[in-house]
Amino acid sequence: MYSLYRSVSQKWTCPLISVQPIRGLVDEKFQIAVTNLPPNQKVTLHSLHQSDDTDFWEAFGHYVSDEHGSVTGFKDESLGGTYDGTEPVGLLWSMRPIPGSRHGLRLRKRDIFRPMEVCISVYSGHLSQGFSQQTPLATSVTERWYVAPGVKRVNIREKEIRGTLFLPPGSGPYPGVLDLWGVGGDFVEYRSALLASHGFASMALEYLTPEDLSLEDTDASYFEKAYQILNNHPMVKKDHLAVLGLSLGSAITLNMVSYSKVIKPQCCVCISGSHLMPVEKSLSELFELMKKMLWRYTCLAIIIIKLA
Known part of the structure; x- marks a missing residue:
């Protein structure tokens, strides 16, 4: 049974x-x-x-x-x-x-x-x-x-700089990260939020569509001011900064680290980007140059395909 x-x-x-x-x-x-x-x-x-x-x-x-x-x-x-x-x-x-x-x-x-x-x-x-x-x-x-309990979100509106700073729980100070996304969409915060959840004071920088600022005005000085704001924040460990770039943000990161006298991070991480970026040009001028380069490479690819 x-x-x-x-x-x-x-x-x-x-x-x-x-x-x-x-x-x-x-x-x-x-x-x-x-x-x-x-x-x-x-x-x-x-x-x-x-x-x-x-x-x-x-x-x-x-x-x-x-x-x-x-x-x-x-x-x-x-x-x-x-x-x-x-x-x-x-x-x-x-x-x-x-x-x-x-x-x-x-x-x-x-x-x-x-x-x-x-x-x-x-x-x-x-x-x-x-x-x-x-x-x-x-x-x-x-x-x-993407956000651990206790992480704080702080709007940055200073010296024409627009962004969001995420701070880990506790009194700090913390190592800082300047977070630069690419051109694939709206302003993105979730990567900085996750970095703060792991102990970094991370600032997602809005540089493609900032309020009261045109692409013609967004040049090297914009990123240098953002870097200084992050470096001087009381919750950030001074001179313990990294710059993280994706796509266009990666190209900007390489350019700033190579030529800027202000941006001197201890570490930079570049994901899926290019090092071919002109120095001392605004984003508007950069986009025009990228369009010309894209057209040139497209024509070259068509010629190669026809000759193959």
Whole structure:
């Protein structure tokens, strides 16, 4: 009688999924565990997120349950999907727009004081599409934040400089970071917020669309003033600064570090940018030069293709 009851109860046991911690920073590793599966069952772990731009993003990995009917996302290997191998946060970093989404999307956080909600589900079989038409075996929702508790947000409106300074909890002073984004959209704060969550006083500088300032007026002096404001802030450790640039911000960073007599950081980080930037030109003049260079390279590419 006991063996009959045991077999029936095992047959109808529902799979369970656990995500720990359920709330954490967006770059914090989390542990996903699925239990109550049949042994050696093929399953797909799937993440789904609706961005602040209302677009849906997803990632997924293919797994096989062990002899105990369990899958542990932080130590088991993904056999395929949007990521391979052992990836504790693969369901976040490998996210991509769902099929049929509009083109040119970027996954950005516009409201940093609201969490990034991610729905993590487990599906039977190794799936690569059609998740919305399938019923998951189990689902859990986790919150990933760009702002840790206690981080302060300070608007900077000084000497025509526009930006946002994020300060870690505590009395400081902290090492500082001047954060320069590129031209791919609106003013972005979430990277500086995350840096402050890890102990840096980070200032996201608004330099493409600042109030009361045209691109013709945005030249080297604008970035030098911003650097001085950050360096002289009472919560920032003086002369312990870094400059972080992405895309156009990377080109500006290299230019300022190389030629400015004011900007002398202890470290600079440049991501996906170019070192080919003229010295002592405004952003308006720079954009005109970039247009000419783009047209020249486009014509050259067309000629090469025709001759090939």
